[in-house]
Amino acid sequence: MEKGRGFPGSTGGAPSPEGRKKEGEGIARPRLVSISRRDLLALGVVGLISGAAFAVLGEKNRAVPILRPPGAQDEVAFVDRCLRCLECVRACMTGCLEPAGREFGIDRFLTPRFNPALAKCEFEVCGRACARACPVGAIQVPSDREVRIGTASVDRGKCIAWRDGKDCLVCYERCSYQAIEPDTRGRPRVLGERCTGCGACQNTCVTCPDPAIVVYPLQAVPREGGGRRKSRP
Amino acid sequence: MGGDRRVRNPHRRFLHWTRRAVQVFFLSAFVSLSWAASYPPSRLPAENLFLRVDPLGALDAFYRAGAFLPLWPALALLFLSLLSGRFFCGWVCPLGSALELVPSVHRLRKRRKIEDLRPRSVSGNPLPAGARRIRAKYLLLLALVVLFPLGVNLLWLFDPLVIANRSAIQVFAGSIPFVLLGLLALAQVMGPRFWCQEICPLGALLSATTAAGKVLGGNHALLALVKEEDACIHCGHCASACPFAITEVADLRESGKVNVPDCALCGECVKACPVRGALALVSLGKVLLASRGFDRSFGHPEGPEGEVREK
Numbered sequence A: 001m002e003k004g005r006g007f008p009g010s011t012g013g014a015p016s017p018e019g020r021k022k023e024g025e026g027i028a029r030p031r032l033v034s035i036s037r038r039d040l041l042a043l044g045v046v047g048l049i050s051g052a053a054f055a056v057l058g059e060k061n062r063a064v065p066i067l068r069p070p071g072a073q074d075e076v077a078f079v080d081r082c083l084r085c086l087e088c089v090r091a092c093m094t095g096c097l098e099p100a101g102r103e104f105g106i107d108r109f110l111t112p113r114f115n116p117a118l119a120k121c122e123f124e125v126c127g128r129a130c131a132r133a134c135p136v137g138a139i140q141v142p143s144d145r146e147v148r149i150g151t152a153s154v155d156r157g158k159c160i161a162w163r164d165g166k167d168c169l170v171c172y173e174r175c176s177y178q179a180i181e182p183d184t185r186g187r188p189r190v191l192g193e194r195c196t197g198c199g200a201c202q203n204t205c206v207t208c209p210d211p212a213i214v215v216y217p218l219q220a221v222p223r224e225g226g227g228r229r230k231s232r233p
Numbered sequence B: 001m002g003g004d005r006r007v008r009n010p011h012r013r014f015l016h017w018t019r020r021a022v023q024v025f026f027l028s029a030f031v032s033l034s035w036a037a038s039y040p041p042s043r044l045p046a047e048n049l050f051l052r053v054d055p056l057g058a059l060d061a062f063y064r065a066g067a068f069l070p071l072w073p074a075l076a077l078l079f080l081s082l083l084s085g086r087f088f089c090g091w092v093c094p095l096g097s098a099l100e101l102v103p104s105v106h107r108l109r110k111r112r113k114i115e116d117l118r119p120r121s122v123s124g125n126p127l128p129a130g131a132r133r134i135r136a137k138y139l140l141l142l143a144l145v146v147l148f149p150l151g152v153n154l155l156w157l158f159d160p161l162v163i164a165n166r167s168a169i170q171v172f173a174g175s176i177p178f179v180l181l182g183l184l185a186l187a188q189v190m191g192p193r194f195w196c197q198e199i200c201p202l203g204a205l206l207s208a209t210t211a212a213g214k215v216l217g218g219n220h221a222l223l224a225l226v227k228e229e230d231a232c233i234h235c236g237h238c239a240s241a242c243p244f245a246i247t248e249v250a251d252l253r254e255s256g257k258v259n260v261p262d263c264a265l266c267g268e269c270v271k272a273c274p275v276r277g278a279l280a281l282v283s284l285g286k287v288l289l290a291s292r293g294f295d296r297s298f299g300h301p302e303g304p305e306g307e308v309r310e311k
Helices: A017-022 A037-057 A075-081 A087-091 A129-133 A160-164 A170-174 A200-204 B010-036 B055-065 B069-084 B087-092 B094-101 B136-150 B160-173 B178-190 B194-199 B201-216 B237-241 B268-272
Strands: A097-099 A112-114 A151-154 A180-182 A188-190 A213-216 B224-227 B279-283 B286-290
Touching: A037 B136, A037 B178, A037 B194, A087 A097, A087 A129, A087 B160, A151 A188, A170 A180, A170 A200, A200 A213, B010 B087, B010 B094, B010 B160, B055 B069, B055 B136, B055 B160, B055 B201, B069 B087, B069 B201, B087 B094, B087 B201, B094 B160, B094 B178, B094 B194, B136 B194, B136 B201, B160 B178, B160 B201, B178 B194, B194 B201, B237 B268, B268 B279
Parallel strands: none
Antiparallel strands: A097 A112, A151 A213, A180 A188, B224 B279, B279 B286
């Protein structure tokens, strides 16, 4: 290759016969397929992006249960299908969805997570804005009766009605599905078959710092009682 | 970027700013649609349009839904790409526009010679003219398409429209769009369109579609870059101006439509070309924009260099 030869075009536009001749000469016969520096660099960038993602986010962490928008497919299919475009998060009427954080593992990072601490899910009111917004149909539209986001469960070690005998039934008052019933001593109990997991009870619970009634994904609902809970969603 | 400052071309800036205007239009349409996606849902047919236009997202939707009808925007894009190449990348793609509209330090570098612009092998020698490159973007696309049915969904990390959508929403929500920031950093180091040309799996898909379009006879019918070999002085300005790092246009030895699958028809080469009538963007036989002195009407009687020879 001749070094130091400028653009012939920039100095008056004379054609460069030598430039034409030079091409393809003095170079080894073309191999059928070759990889260029740029391509290698690009592959490096791809590796870097994926590597950084895996390093920062860690491995799959399916152990931590996660609440999904109403009508989401089963967890494995949902994770495979979700594009993480966050359209559902933006579409949500109450703002109850958020992108899942790093603690949920790389395969679920940035997928939509229903967080009752942010707001209640108003799936009967909003017209399933999240499902309508999803460009790949990862969130489906079951009838209102079929929606089961999760099930609430009272931690009797935290609930002030159970623990301290106070007159608190805020969750009972807030529940739209008659899924919480006070027992004879005015303490809340969840009727699992009625609960849709809308999160109104968790959102309104007055105990500090954590709510005593928490919505769990269906596969991770602890038995109600005073015992130790599984990890929180 | 930029051509030789000594050569003044009245059409040049027009071309440049036309494309910029189109890019800004689609970028702002994208951002507004993303904004409009908040509650209550709009009844616009354009809702989610940029995501539904994405053939990779459509692949995702198709794998499990198995329905073609909701995929019509993606199929329409593929069809248009059969007819007019990667115009989407050069004119429409919001991520590409964002990368290109943000000033890049890379542009301040001295313009390089075409010898330096040609792809080089790993050892540093220029690749011979006819050599086929293993382009990283095709490998990535292949990996994504193969891994997808196996349950490894990496589209979220590499699909440009998903990255753009997520970044817009993250910015609105006040969180940090890390992938977008990474790509902007990459644009500073390697040039604004390095991602688009070498990595982007959607770009790879559209390039492949363009190549298929050539075989099927689509052949840039709607939008084409046309070269006039008799006028071309092989100066290499087009190659050094190309945001997509294409040197084939400069090296091509024949007149007619430039059928480079990787070309995004952005027209920066037309803008940079110092020779009257050597390069032009042509649509359906009409010259949209042409290099210096090229008349915008097809076959202007002024001179032979004003004509575009159709192949």
